[in-house]
Amino acid sequence: MRLARALALRLLFGLLSLVFISFVTFVADELAPGDAVTVLAGEKASQEEKDRLREELGLNRPWPVRYGEFVVRAAQLDFGTSYYGIKEPVSEILKRDLPMTARLALMAIALAALLGVGLGTVAALWENRWPDRLALTLSTLGVTVPNFVLAPLLVYVFSLQLGLVPQVWSPVRTLPDISYLILPVVILSARPAALLTRLTRASMIETLKQEFVRLAIAKGVPPVRLVFRHALRNAILPVVTAVGTSFGFLLTGSFIVERAFLLPGIGRETIEAIQQGNTPVLQACILVTGAMFILVNLIVDLLLPILDPRVREAQV
Numbered sequence: 001m002r003l004a005r006a007l008a009l010r011l012l013f014g015l016l017s018l019v020f021i022s023f024v025t026f027v028a029d030e031l032a033p034g035d036a037v038t039v040l041a042g043e044k045a046s047q048e049e050k051d052r053l054r055e056e057l058g059l060n061r062p063w064p065v066r067y068g069e070f071v072v073r074a075a076q077l078d079f080g081t082s083y084y085g086i087k088e089p090v091s092e093i094l095k096r097d098l099p100m101t102a103r104l105a106l107m108a109i110a111l112a113a114l115l116g117v118g119l120g121t122v123a124a125l126w127e128n129r130w131p132d133r134l135a136l137t138l139s140t141l142g143v144t145v146p147n148f149v150l151a152p153l154l155v156y157v158f159s160l161q162l163g164l165v166p167q168v169w170s171p172v173r174t175l176p177d178i179s180y181l182i183l184p185v186v187i188l189s190a191r192p193a194a195l196l197t198r199l200t201r202a203s204m205i206e207t208l209k210q211e212f213v214r215l216a217i218a219k220g221v222p223p224v225r226l227v228f229r230h231a232l233r234n235a236i237l238p239v240v241t242a243v244g245t246s247f248g249f250l251l252t253g254s255f256i257v258e259r260a261f262l263l264p265g266i267g268r269e270t271i272e273a274i275q276q277g278n279t280p281v282l283q284a285c286i287l288v289t290g291a292m293f294i295l296v297n298l299i300v301d302l303l304l305p306i307l308d309p310r311v312r313e314a315q316v
Contacts, residue, residue: 111193142191
């Protein structure tokens, strides 16, 4: 009962966060210079043409009224219609582009967690020796090298020079989809993997010094069981929490990566909506991104009691 109440409270706070995000996005878009009418009509259009187009799009009404209407429609999963192209419903755009962003982010966070926990555990077991120094060097590079530097570097080496993977996504693909996603996933996962490596290393070093680990060694527990069953299980809790927060970085980082590799995701759609002043698409993409971040952190909150009985007993 107490756990259900805590989850309900988290969902409420998540909903309020989405409302706040939508409000900030709407106001920022409203205060930005220019609007969709200027882009659609062109700079040489007369004021009468701009006023007519503004009335067609409903942009002649006060922004609080338009924001209130958006919130009501969004609650019914109706995000309006795009201002550009064939004026496609935004829900159709999300249905088409969301799977790519979700797949990219989930693959990246899985790779980051695998590399981070693996390298961090190895570094802790061989503390102050060459595996530890190698893991720390790699994690330092992962933190310091930004995506916009890592992306062209990896494309030049693995696509242009070695020809191992395609350079960008293509509507007509001759290889499996995973071949087109390898570089974007690696680039996205580099920084979270580096952070998780350092966190796992620190947590494992501290756990290996605990009395229960020494007791297990004295009882003759096999090394593999000692590391995975006793040490890592207790050291993994802060790492699981960090995975949830790292997911937000992956979602924002995917905006640049999707644009660079021409991936049809909501990240690229968001950047184009910002450039065009396409408010319905912009609002919907940011709301969906925020909802994904909140959902992943909620899943992390559910995993913690499963991994640590002490958390479960405290909640019950």
